[in-house]
Amino acid sequence: MNATDSVFQSYGRCCRNEQFFKDFYSFFMDSSDEIRQRFVNTDMAAQRHLLRNGIMQLILVARGMSDRKLRALGESHNRHNFNINPAWYTLWLNALMKAVNKHDPEYDRDLDAQWREVLHPGIELIRGAY
Ligand code: HEM
Secondary structure (H helix, E strand, O other): OOHHHHHHHHHHHHHOOOHHHHHHHHHHHHOOHHHHHHOOOOOHHHHHHHHHHHHHHHHHHHOOOOOHHHHHHHHHHOOOOOOOOOOHHHHHHHHHHHHHHHHOOOOOHHHHHHHHHHHHHHHHHHHHOO
């Protein structure tokens, strides 16, 4: 199986449990007070739902789908809008991998590396729009 297929299936296993997204946000917010601050007024139930779709977009773009929706995320996260510090994407990805580790029973070092490789271009597209 190629890396994008492995990651697609791993994400399917993670998505079976809403706790995956709850854990992601708690790991992500624990990684920086500044990040926690960004979500104080956010409806987290809605945000978890939006993120579920956002991660799917990152994977689908790696599988060759149009990057139109990621370009819109680049716009919403740039300096003129949410003003998301480009350095925070590393924390974002590390928190995501911590949640995958916790929720995917098939997680191992190879799968971790595949996730990072597959998401990299899409994350760079969003980060690069800063
Ligand atoms: C909103 C995805 C990275 C903070 C959103 C939304 C999505 C999303 C789908 C809702 C749609 C929108 O408003 O445009 C992603 C993805 C990321 C990422 C896929 C990584 C590649 C980050 C990072 C931060 C962040 C690193 C840092 C704090 C926010 C905030 C909102 C948001 C503050 C708005 C929350 C609100 O409405 O109150 N993100 N995001 N995001 N994101 Fe991200």
